[in-house]
Amino acid sequence: MAFIGSAVRRISLSLRPPLSPLCRISARAYSSEPTTEKSVPYEKTLKQEDGISSADAVVIGGGSLGCQTVYHLAKMGMTNVVLLERDRLTAGTTWHTAGLLWQLRPSDVEIELLAHTRNVISKDLEEETGLHTGWIQNGGLFIASNKQRLDEYKRLMSLGKVYGIESHVLSPAETKDLYPLMNVDDLYGTLYVPKDGTMDPAGTCTTLTRAASARGATVIENCPVTGIQVKSDDLGVKRVKAVETRHGTIETPCVVNCAGVWATKLGEMAGVKVPLIAMHHAYVVTERIEGIQNMPNVRDHDASVYLRLQGDALSVGGYEQNPIFWEEVSDKFAFSLFDLDWDVFMQNIEGAINRVPILEQTGIKSTVCGPESFTADHKPLMGEAPEVRGYFLGCGFNSAGMMLGGGCGRELAHWIIHGRPEKDMYGYDIRWNANYKYNELLGKEYTFSFPPHHDVIKNECLTCRNGVAVFNMSYFGKFFLTGPDAKKAADWLFTADVNKKPGSTVYTCMLNKRGGSEADLTVSRLEPGAANLPLSPESDGDTYYLAIGGGVAEHNWNHISTVLQDQGFRCQLADHSEDMGMISIQGPKSRAVLQEVLDTDLSNEAFPFSTHKVVNAAGHQVSADFIRSGEFTLERMGVTYKAKAHLKTPFDSENKRPKDKNPPYVNRLVWHVSLS
Numbered sequence: 001m002a003f004i005g006s007a008v009r010r011i012s013l014s015l016r017p018p019l020s021p022l023c024r025i026s027a028r029a030y031s032s033e034p035t036t037e038k039s040v041p042y043e044k045t046l047k048q049e050d051g052i053s054s055a056d057a058v059v060i061g062g063g064s065l066g067c068q069t070v071y072h073l074a075k076m077g078m079t080n081v082v083l084l085e086r087d088r089l090t091a092g093t094t095w096h097t098a099g100l101l102w103q104l105r106p107s108d109v110e111i112e113l114l115a116h117t118r119n120v121i122s123k124d125l126e127e128e129t130g131l132h133t134g135w136i137q138n139g140g141l142f143i144a145s146n147k148q149r150l151d152e153y154k155r156l157m158s159l160g161k162v163y164g165i166e167s168h169v170l171s172p173a174e175t176k177d178l179y180p181l182m183n184v185d186d187l188y189g190t191l192y193v194p195k196d197g198t199m200d201p202a203g204t205c206t207t208l209t210r211a212a213s214a215r216g217a218t219v220i221e222n223c224p225v226t227g228i229q230v231k232s233d234d235l236g237v238k239r240v241k242a243v244e245t246r247h248g249t250i251e252t253p254c255v256v257n258c259a260g261v262w263a264t265k266l267g268e269m270a271g272v273k274v275p276l277i278a279m280h281h282a283y284v285v286t287e288r289i290e291g292i293q294n295m296p297n298v299r300d301h302d303a304s305v306y307l308r309l310q311g312d313a314l315s316v317g318g319y320e321q322n323p324i325f326w327e328e329v330s331d332k333f334a335f336s337l338f339d340l341d342w343d344v345f346m347q348n349i350e351g352a353i354n355r356v357p358i359l360e361q362t363g364i365k366s367t368v369c370g371p372e373s374f375t376a377d378h379k380p381l382m383g384e385a386p387e388v389r390g391y392f393l394g395c396g397f398n399s400a401g402m403m404l405g406g407g408c409g410r411e412l413a414h415w416i417i418h419g420r421p422e423k424d425m426y427g428y429d430i431r432w433n434a435n436y437k438y439n440e441l442l443g444k445e446y447t448f449s450f451p452p453h454h455d456v457i458k459n460e461c462l463t464c465r466n467g468v469a470v471f472n473m474s475y476f477g478k479f480f481l482t483g484p485d486a487k488k489a490a491d492w493l494f495t496a497d498v499n500k501k502p503g504s505t506v507y508t509c510m511l512n513k514r515g516g517s518e519a520d521l522t523v524s525r526l527e528p529g530a531a532n533l534p535l536s537p538e539s540d541g542d543t544y545y546l547a548i549g550g551g552v553a554e555h556n557w558n559h560i561s562t563v564l565q566d567q568g569f570r571c572q573l574a575d576h577s578e579d580m581g582m583i584s585i586q587g588p589k590s591r592a593v594l595q596e597v598l599d600t601d602l603s604n605e606a607f608p609f610s611t612h613k614v615v616n617a618a619g620h621q622v623s624a625d626f627i628r629s630g631e632f633t634l635e636r637m638g639v640t641y642k643a644k645a646h647l648k649t650p651f652d653s654e655n656k657r658p659k660d661k662n663p664p665y666v667n668r669l670v671w672h673v674s675l676s
Helices: 004-012 064-075 108-129 147-162 172-178 201-214 260-268 342-355 357-361 401-418 438-443 454-466 486-493 550-567 590-595
Strands: 057-060 081-084 140-144 168-170 189-193 218-220 225-232 238-245 248-251 255-257 277-286 297-300 305-310 313-317 364-374 381-384 391-395 469-472 477-482 505-511 517-526 543-548 572-575 583-586 611-621 631-634 639-642 668-675
Touching (some): 057 064, 081 201, 108 401, 147 168, 147 189, 168 172, 260 364, 277 342, 313 342, 381 401, 391 401, 477 486, 477 550, 486 543, 517 550, 583 590
Parallel strands (some): 255 391
Antiparallel strands (some): 140 189, 168 189, 238 248, 277 364, 297 305, 305 313, 381 391, 477 543, 477 572, 505 517, 517 543
């Protein structure tokens, strides 16, 4: 019989003599070889169908997200939908998930997503099918071991009140009354949510597919996808054509990638990049613990550990700080597990023992270490891929696929049928997901207190308010919209009237089909004819210059491109985000500073609000090679700036966006200055 405390000591004390037989780890060892028998508690109930030649949508992956998506598609009226699972339902990741559901998250949208999952699992499915999904409502406890964490939980409680979620902030003594086995000596308090609980993955997925099948959906197990056909339409836009399997080809305009850690390989079949990575993710199941029955589940964020009630035992797990990556994802891995690495898992064990000391003398019944997919920002990847129309993603859920599955499955189904989700899913949208270099720097500054650069920000704000400040905003997206239908496209895209006289700059929004705000940006109408900016394309008609926040440029690019494609506008959208710089000079003294440098009158009368001009800076002449390479000096500023050629933009990593082959370079340094 193994004790958790024995495992801790065995790892931490290298000089300790060999353990006695009573302390030997007796947890089962698992390999990465595929299993031959199903190791989840339900029999196969869905037989493979023959003769399916077409479908309105094909969902790939029979885990939580795949089953939830096909269920909600069928419930919304799309009955000619097929779910393909390469092995059997829940294979891969879902079958070994802990199945926890916490109702409170820092985002209002996520709270709504979790609420929908809870309603589907605890109420809707049982009413529809008469089957119990395995939902257990035993409550949840969030642990606060410092004041900042407790303040965060108080804010969560306030947010929960808006949505009618019952929660209580408990003192250490009250926490001890609720959970007698817990160590509360180092606690500031806890957040208790009585209606949190756990789900059974097998029961949930089986019931979801039963309900979907009753509405006309088809669920096929043991049917690996071998390829995805993509075609280009008359406008050159890539679209999904069909899904290839070992048993035949299904013609479809829509593929939904819910393949978990295998989503990257499935994306490669269609030329779609899926930015997630696979890791080993583990928990252990204890032997029986006297007095643990009916206790709430526990989440200690600071210790990176959770304690899930499992009958009269606990599942103990958490997020590994030094995880093991699964470099070569195997296509044969289904209901298998990895061997648990105790060195990696040690932080979770130590945190658990500190919180519930009885665990040190509790045996380990089994270890569970399986694959899980994670993303760079710990947000799922959802929505239509920018590379291929009709290719949707529902993956990268960072071990939260069960609890987010219901809400995200509904939003994904709505996205597929209506072209966009009902809720604001921007944070999950694959169209904005880019790997910005400053993400790494920002990641080092996360804190519950004021960040280390707080005083710097204070000084910058005061300087900008009282004097003048210069901001390098070259990370902004910079697009040009041209073509015969550019004016029609502008009228369709933008809420404000951007068709004022050339030289105007308009701050505007873009709306979606439901009238919701999709984005905000500035649009400048340029002079027709010869290019009047170094990189602007020549055009006999209307030309617009779009300046867009860097963090949303990818999302805006895809939104505009989708509108142009769907409406058939004869337009070109060119991206020069990396070819042009952008400097913002702000503050009450900004005009005075600029007047010393620019060769134009900057008075209110000569240069009114919401206009732009093309000007020379300090009368400086440069060679045509400046934009490509070389260096120059702004003499009045006394600084030498080295110019470097940029060959591609982070929003177009493969350099596929249309650009002018022979941009009209000019022999002078040109600043594009706008007052808006």
